[in-house]
Amino acid sequence: MAPPTPDPSGERAARAADRSRIAHIDAQILELDRTLNSLKEEKDSLRDRLATYTYPVLTLPNEIVSEIFIQFLPTFPQYPPPIGLLSPYLLCQICRKWRNIALATPALWSVISLSFRKAGRVLQKLRYLQTSIERSGSCRLSLKLGTSLDQEYLAVLNHAVINHFHRVEYLDLSSWSGFEFPTDTELSLPCLRGLKLGYCIEELITPLVTPLLQHVILRTFDALPSSTFPWFQLTVITVLWMKLDEYSYLVNQLVNVVHCRLRIYPTGNLSLGDITLAHLKTFILENCMYFGDNPTPTPSGIIATLTFCRYADRFRRLKLHSHQLF
Numbered sequence: 091m092a093p094p095t096p097d098p099s100g101e102r103a104a105r106a107a108d109r110s111r112i113a114h115i116d117a118q119i120l121e122l123d124r125t126l127n128s129l130k131e132e133k134d135s136l137r138d139r140l141a142t143y144t145y146p147v148l149t150l151p152n153e154i155v156s157e158i159f160i161q162f163l164p165t166f167p168q169y170p171p172p173i174g175l176l177s178p179y180l181l182c183q184i185c186r187k188w189r190n191i192a193l194a195t196p197a198l199w200s201v202i203s204l205s206f207r208k209a210g211r212v213l214q215k216l217r218y219l220q221t222s223i224e225r226s227g228s229c230r231l232s233l234k235l236g237t238s239l240d241q242e243y244l245a246v247l248n249h250a251v252i253n254h255f256h257r258v259e260y261l262d263l264s265s266w267s268g269f270e271f272p273t274d275t276e277l278s279l280p281c282l283r284g285l286k287l288g289y290c291i292e293e294l295i296t297p298l299v300t301p302l303l304q305h306v307i308l309r310t311f312d313a314l315p316s317s318t319f320p321w322f323q324l325t326v327i328t329v330l331w332m333k334l335d336e337y338s339y340l341v342n343q344l345v346n347v348v349h350c351r352l353r354i355y356p357t358g359n360l361s362l363g364d365i366t367l368a369h370l371k372t373f374i375l376e377n378c379m380y381f382g383d384n385p386t387p388t389p390s391g392i393i394a395t396l397t398f399c400r401y402a403d404r405f406r407r408l409k410l411h412s413h414q415l416f
Contacts, residue, residue: 148187155188156195166260169203169234172218196227205265206237206247216247223254230281231258236265255279264288264309279303311336322346325369333357341365353377 150158159181163170170176178198182189192198199222204215223231231254237247258279264286277296284305297318304325311332321343328351332340337354344350347367351374 152191152194155191159192159195160197163198163201166201166232169201169232172204172215193225196225196229199223199225200229201232203234204236206235212247216250219247220250223250228257232260233258234262236263256281258282260284262286264307311340325349327351329353331355341367348372350374351376 159178162176162181163178164176170178173179178192181192181198202219202222204219206212206215233251235247235251256278259281260283261279265288276299278299280299281302282298282300283302285300285303286307288309298320300320301323303320303323306319306324306326307328307330309330311329321340322345324344325346325348327344327347327349329340330353332352333355334357337352342365344367346369348369349372350370353376356377
């Protein structure tokens with residue numbers, strides 16, 4: 091049987107249909123191109139119009155914006171985190187203008203809280219600390235630093251902090267396990283008003299020259315040389331662990347104390363002479379637990395043991411529970 095003969099007229103019709111379809115598609119593309127170009131022109135026009143609009147917040151002088159930024163930070167004694175919603179770095183992420191204002195506002199970078207818990211991040215956080223201190227300009231510093239790392243990781247960090255002691259106004263080392271204070275004849279902190287020390291107090295053997303110091307919180311008292319602090323000028327003091335004989339010494343030195351909180355471990359000898367605490371308004375007493383099988387005394391029992399009746403008439407307020415003073 092012979093093969094079918096091709097139909098030339100059918101093939102020509104198919105090719106003609108394809109060419110017609112291509113022409114139709116080209117016409118559609120041209121129309122869509124016109125529509126797309128029209129939309130692009132409209133978009134550019136809208137952008138130009140928006141660019142001419144001045145947002146009221148952007149008309150504020152930089153000095154006003156800077157003050158608003160400062161009010162954005164947590165109120166002391168709270169510290170802003172290094173990152174997150176209350177970090178000054180958040181203000182650097184809004185726009186270029188705000189970033190420039192934030193970086194040019196020293197007070198934003200003068201309150202620093204850092205915790206050095208991981209050895210692998212010490213250098214990163216050290217750079218953050220150094221950068222923040224540089225940006226703070228000549229502002230007084232509030233530093234809250236904590237770590238439990240070995241001392242080998244912290245020598246550079248200790249040095250970085252000590253170099254700026256002359257600017258430190260508030261220093262919180264209550265979570266620092268081994269801060270190495272210089273062993274000079276005297277350690278000068280001319281701007282220091284508040285100091286909080288933890289176990290690193292055992293390293294503090296150098297007398298402090300702190301003419302403005304008024305607020306002190308100590309984790310313990312027994313490792314502290316008596317000449318370390320100018321006790322007579324303190325107005326607020328908290329000691330979280332002390333013995334009766336240490337209490338006897340301390341209350342005789344606190345001639346200007348206004349608010350006092352003590353946690354006493356009832357051991358040692360109590361020796362009190364005539365005591366005048368003319369400025370005392372608040373006294374908070376807590377007991378330290380006995381160890382072993384010994385019973386835990388009540389706060390009222392410790393008051394009786396300490397014979398506070400010697401100057402109880404001077405109190406304006408007596409509390410037997412914990413209270414935040416600093």
